[in-house]
Amino acid sequence: MGRTTDQGAPQDTLTVKDNRTGKIYTVPIADNSIQATAFKAVKAPFKQGERPENETDKGLRIADKGYLNTAVMRSEITYIDGEAGILRYRGYPIEQLALHSNHLETAYLLLYGSLPTKDQATLFEEEVLHHGVVHSDAEQFFRSFRYDAHPMAMLTSAFAYLGSYYAEANPSLQGMYILSSLLGWLTPGTDDILCTGQTLYTKGSPESLAIMDKQILRLIGKATTLAAMAYRVRQGRDFVTPPTGLSYTGSFLYQMDHLGQENYVPNPVLERALDVLFLLHADHELNASSTTVLQTGSSLVDPYSAIAAGCASLYGPLHGGANEAVIRMLISIGKPENVPAFLEAVKRREKVLSGFGHRVYKTSDPRSFIVRKTADEVFKVTGRDELLETAMALHDAAMKDEYFTSRKLAPNVDFCGLIYRAMGFPLDFFPVLFAVPRVVGWLAHWRQMMLQDGGVKIWRPRQIYVGEGKREYVPVDQRVAVEGPKKTPSPIVHSGITKRTMLADFKGKAVAKL
Numbered sequence: 001m002g003r004t005t006d007q008g009a010p011q012d013t014l015t016v017k018d019n020r021t022g023k024i025y026t027v028p029i030a031d032n033s034i035q036a037t038a039f040k041a042v043k044a045p046f047k048q049g050e051r052p053e054n055e056t057d058k059g060l061r062i063a064d065k066g067y068l069n070t071a072v073m074r075s076e077i078t079y080i081d082g083e084a085g086i087l088r089y090r091g092y093p094i095e096q097l098a099l100h101s102n103h104l105e106t107a108y109l110l111l112y113g114s115l116p117t118k119d120q121a122t123l124f125e126e127e128v129l130h131h132g133v134v135h136s137d138a139e140q141f142f143r144s145f146r147y148d149a150h151p152m153a154m155l156t157s158a159f160a161y162l163g164s165y166y167a168e169a170n171p172s173l174q175g176m177y178i179l180s181s182l183l184g185w186l187t188p189g190t191d192d193i194l195c196t197g198q199t200l201y202t203k204g205s206p207e208s209l210a211i212m213d214k215q216i217l218r219l220i221g222k223a224t225t226l227a228a229m230a231y232r233v234r235q236g237r238d239f240v241t242p243p244t245g246l247s248y249t250g251s252f253l254y255q256m257d258h259l260g261q262e263n264y265v266p267n268p269v270l271e272r273a274l275d276v277l278f279l280l281h282a283d284h285e286l287n288a289s290s291t292t293v294l295q296t297g298s299s300l301v302d303p304y305s306a307i308a309a310g311c312a313s314l315y316g317p318l319h320g321g322a323n324e325a326v327i328r329m330l331i332s333i334g335k336p337e338n339v340p341a342f343l344e345a346v347k348r349r350e351k352v353l354s355g356f357g358h359r360v361y362k363t364s365d366p367r368s369f370i371v372r373k374t375a376d377e378v379f380k381v382t383g384r385d386e387l388l389e390t391a392m393a394l395h396d397a398a399m400k401d402e403y404f405t406s407r408k409l410a411p412n413v414d415f416c417g418l419i420y421r422a423m424g425f426p427l428d429f430f431p432v433l434f435a436v437p438r439v440v441g442w443l444a445h446w447r448q449m450m451l452q453d454g455g456v457k458i459w460r461p462r463q464i465y466v467g468e469g470k471r472e473y474v475p476v477d478q479r480v481a482v483e484g485p486k487k488t489p490s491p492i493v494h495s496g497i498t499k500r501t502m503l504a505d506f507k508g509k510a511v512a513k514l
């Protein structure tokens with residue numbers, strides 16, 4: 001690196017000329033990517049008056065707000081071609097999986113790389129369902145939320161809470177001895193095992209893998225239980241123990257809906273539809289929440305904390321919260337005749353068209369076609385949702401409008417909210433129905449990262465510091481007030497204080513202006 005001529009540069013390299021110095025650098029290309037760290041060698045002297053915080057002499061930095069073109073993992077899990085509308089899990093097209101597979105079989109595929117045999121699938125399903133039961137203390141935990149708590153707040157907290165039960169799963173607890181009998185998959189009678197804290201998940205040894213895979217089963221198994229508990233708190237219902245003899249989604253429906261009836265069996269069409277939607281949501285490569293799980297997991301925190309972080313990320317309206325936002329948007333539009341005015345407001349950037357657009361897909365999201373087919377099957381059982389006409393009018397108008405077509409904005413998966421609504425789920429439960437299956441994808445990426453060649457590197461991005469240069473501390477009596485929007489804390493309205501208290505007189509009532 002750092003020559004002044006580019007002659008004889010080998011193939012599969014990138015030649016970069018730094019016009020500040022005239023130096024030429026050769027950067028290797030592998031898998032059609034270059035290493036950002038290669039640019040650390042591209043150094044230049046400071047220009048007259050240049051800020052030292054630019055660190056120009058320490059090498060060039062790569063700026064990429066929003067990770068628009070930064071690859072942070074080598075992954076074998078999911079492939080998306082956003083231009084062609086292709087989504088594959090471990091090489092299998094999503095359309096084939098939606099038709100022939102089921103959520104737990106697909107979970108096995110995403111986690112371990114191949115479709116399970118019949119015996120492998122049976123064992124995996126048994127283990128997942130076996131791990132559906134949670135400690136009875138969890139009931140108190142769920143009861144401690146306000147009656148109207150958003151179920152995503154409950155689910156996010158519940159994943160972190162769950163981690164408090166499994167000391168052997170926590171890399172922060174160094175050098176713990178645990179009984180081999182705790183590790184269900186190990187040979188009975190083997191000696192106690194020393195879990196070496198920080199390397200608990202990164203060793204790849206049979207013991208380490210057994211601990212990792214047990215947490216995976218627990219997390220997938222309990223995801224539906226925790227979600228159902230969040231649902232039942234909101235409905236004012238007692239909790240139920242996960243049933244036996246039902247599928248993953250059948251058990252989930254039972255846990256939400258069973259009210260003591262004899263021989264209660266969920267509707268098979270709804271059970272299968274939910275399973276297909278779970279499969280469609282199981283993974284979507286490095287989206288915001290999966291990246292959050294990896295970012296959090298890169299500090300080697302326990303998987304429960306990492307999954308809780310992913311859940312929090314998914315809750316946002318640009319991501320998993322979009323399915324809830326779609327329905328709120330359709331309700332606000334009301335009738336099909338209001339669609340043109342709504343789209344005009346979107347174009348004026350006064351409103352957001354939820355359920356349209358995607359960072360990766362620049363054509364229709366392939367999952368949206370499966371969602372439509374699934375919707376038809378569900379509507380046969382539940383009846384059509386009254387918002388469907390509005391949704392279709394919105395879709396048709398947007399797909400004909402140059403504003404949306406020129407930006408390659410097409411429907412994404414989040415119109416599945418119409419199916420959830422037809423199935424009778426409350427609006428704020430929709431992101432939960434996204435988060436529960438996505439636990440699988442989060443864990444597949446987390447497992448892959450823990451076992452990647454070369455170990456785990458903590459994710460610590462760089463910044464471009466544009467703030468003040470060094471300045472000296474000013475004693476309080478010599479300061480000049482800095483004022484203006486964003487430069488001082490905003491005035492606070494104390495909503496918890498009643499009008500009567502505001503009118504009352506008491507010591508310390510006059511609050512200093514911030």
Ligand code: CMC
Nearest residue numbers: 287318319320322352353354355356357358359407412413
């Ligand atoms: N409605 C109107 N305009 C849009 C929309 C939309 N839904 N999405 C993008 N645009 C415009 C955007 O304003 C920009 O226009 P311009 O270049 O004139 O400023 C252009 O399209 C490019 O968009 P972008 O914001 O650069 O795209 P992004 O990749 O940063 O954002 C997105 C992707 C999904 C956050 C965005 O499309 C969006 O906000 N969609 C609505 C929310 C939604 O449905 N999210 C769920 C995504 S799918 C499920 C999941 O994976 O979570």
